[in-house]
Amino acid sequence: MCGFFGISSNDLEAISESKFQNQRLYLRGPDANGVKTNSEGTLKVVHHRLSILDLSNLANQPMINETDNSKWIAFNGEIYNHEDLRDKLLKKGVKFKTTSDTEVLLKGLCLEKEKFIEKISGPFAFAFVDEKRKEILIARDSSGEKPLFFNECEYGISFGSDLIQVSKAFCNNPKLSISSAHEYFLYGSPRFPHTIFNNVNQVLPGNYLYISLEKHSIKKESIFFSYERSSFNKNLSNSKYLTSKLKKTLFKSIKQQSTCDREVALLLSGGIDSSIVAAISASTLSKVNTYTVNFRDHNCQQDIINARLISNYFSTNHTEIDIEEANPIFFEKIIKKIDLPITDPSLIPSSLIFENLSRDFTVALSGDGADELFGGYNHYQYLSFIKIFKIILKKLPKLREDFIVKNFSPSLRGRNWLGIPGRNLEKDPLLVRQILLNDEIQNLFLKEFKYQKRINPFTSFFNESIISNALKLDFYDYMSAIVLQKTDRASMLNSVEARSPFLDKEVMDFSLKLEDKMLVDCFSRKKLLNNLADEIIPINIRKLQKKKFGFSFSTNKLFRKKVWYEYALNTFNDAKFPINKKQLIKILEKNLIGENYGQILYSSIMLIKWMNVNDLSFL
Structure with a gap:
């Protein structure tokens, strides 16, 4: 939706105006921009708006509370349940001057502070300023769809949507972290909460921070959401009932996410996730616009055929973006726009599709999150088999990492599974997505360095279910840290807001109450979504959806x-x-x-x- 950047410092006047100017921030919000400074002159926030709800100037930001101008907000994201929240606030006597979700968020925070965050459904990152209390509340959504970085140092604290801008707030030549670079090659991204920059962190998904405007530093950090699958509802074992419940929950999510003052498009890859979104959208919207990308020289023709079949059946307004070949020129164009390095190669086709889509649309729905919430990856099935023999496997001798490095090439598919023998999977889940091993990464750098493993705060504690542990790892280490970063940059840097119905609050809550057996077993994965797809997608198309390549290609x-x-x-x-x-x-x-x-x-x-x-x- 938008982008914002702020600095809190006693030396604010000494900071160059150029620090607040950023082309990437403009691309996030090209429709309007605003600047706000606190009364003491120690805080300055800039905001760039991509207008989606209430296109009037009254909804521009930073937005000030008209009944108490000491409270104001800069917000990036969308509150999908803003109408319900507005109704509840109206009953409490709160008055509104716009129809925007930003004002709902502002008034809710004025009334309830951080307690209001738990009521929000949607992707968000915001900075809520309370000058009387001399504090800033910054928060990030549960799954990390919207970026939010901060840099705390002796000169003050900077925060915002753009990593490079935040890192350069107090110096012109910020340095990268060799530990983060090591993790970049190890896991695909630096460990939460770290970033590629030294001493610059990100607000954890599902967390909020309070910043002191007196000390210009963080004074409190708390969590409002955690991906935990430990409290299963044992009564939820009726597959037919669960499929019906999932359908209703997704129906509500898609309807909410399609409600805005802009026309909405749908990314249609040909797989079941986006096909389900297309099918439900067709029953809720008068017109459905679908987009897919066709790399003619890559193995994704079946996906293109599937997307066409879905489009024809549900009568969508379908657009295929034909690309003969992804070229280095376009890759370099992407690199000049992004504020952090992204290891997901689908950044290229995603950027292509959003660039083309942006000519006619500002909002797009995707299927992000379905695999991590409903057990969509192949390794969940493999782990279901391993679970049967886990006691025996745990007693086998563990293979040393140097032995694996010496005898098995990183190019060997499935090499990470060599880490299974001798491993306690309940406490130490297998990192199936690991790119390189530590010794191999050491050989990449011509610099004396000994990597010290950093703990991921989200994945420090696991339960007895190896499937649940794998789902949690993928939710944070892959989806939040890599996939959603890719989607956000590919979309927002083309001034498009990407939305995922599967990451809706109610859909996530529903998923987390399900036992492993309702999601995946030795013979099938994504069981509930497949049941739903069988119900709403024609059988001739379903037979072709067993294998899917997606918006990607072979590197x-x-x-x-x-x-x-x-x-x-x-x-x-x-x-x-x-x-x-x-x-x-x-x-x-x-x-x-x-x-x-x-x-x-x-x-x-x-x-x-x-x-x-x-x-x-x-x-």
Whole structure:
């Protein structure tokens, strides 16, 4: 929806005006911008608006509470249940001057402070200022759909939607963290709450912070949501009832998310998640607009066929974006726009689809979150088998990491599963998405460094269910940390708001009450969603949806193409930081002859190019 940035400091006057100007922030909100300073001149917040609800100037931000101008807000996101919340506030005597969800959030926070956050359904990041209490309340939504960073140092504290802007608030040459770079290659992103920058953190999904306007520092941090699947409702074992309940919950979610003052489009990949959203949308909207991307040189033709079948059956206004080949020129265009390196290669097709979609639409629905909430990934099935033999597997000798590095190449598919023997999966879940092992990452950097493992606050505690643990890992370490970051940047930097009905508060609450067996077993995954799809999608289409490629493409094949091979080679040779160029070129050559190193190559090129474009270096 928007973007904002703020600085709280006693030396605010000494901070250059250029620190508050940012092209990426403008792309997040090109429709209007505003600036607000507190009465003492120690806090300044800028806001850029992408108008979706109440397009009038009255809904611009920062928005001030007209009955008490010491309270005001800068908000990025959407409150899907704003009409229900508005009605409840009206009954308490609260008056409104706009129809925007921002004013509902502002008035709710004025009345109930942080307690109001738990009532919100939707993606959000905001900064609520209370000058009388000399504090700022900043908060981020439960799944981390909207970014929110902060940089606390001796000069004050900065916060906002753009990582680079936040990192440069008090210096012109912020340094990157070698520990975060190590985790970037280990997990695909730095461990929460860290970022790629040294001493710059992100507000954890489902958390809020209070910042003191007197000390210009954090004075309190609390949590309002955690992905926990421990309190199962044992009565919810009737598959037919659950499917009906899921349908009603998704129906409500999609209806709420389609309600705005802009026309809505739908990203249709051809899989069951987006097809379910399309099917339900067709029953709630007078017109459904669907988009898909067709990379003609990649293995995704069945997805295109599925998307066409869904579109024809539900009579959607369908658009296919035909791309002959993803090229380095477009990749470089993306890198110049993003504020952090992203290891998910689907950033390229996602950016392409949002760039085309933005010509006609400002809001788009996607299927993000369905796999993590309803058990959609293949490894959940594998873990269901492993669960049967977990006692035996735990007693087997554990394979040493150096043995795995020496004898099994990172290109070997499924190598991470070698970590199963001797492992207590209830307390130490398997990292199935791990890109490289520690020793292999050490070989990538020409710098003396010993990585000290950092604890992820979300995944420090697990229960006895290895399936639930895997779902939790994927929710935070993959979906929140990588997928949603990719979707946010691909959409917002094209001035489009992406929404996910599966990440609605009620849908998430419903999912977390389900036992593992209602989601996945040894023979099937995403069981409830498949039941729902069988009910609302024609059987001839369902038979074709068993395998899906999605909005992505093979990076292994990509770097075997001459243009991308040469681009990678030039990138490695031009790297400005101490990375092992010989090792990366060796990997590039191995990929060329058939070994699969595409993900490692993509992640390496992304980091090198992003650092070069932004003139960044390590501490």
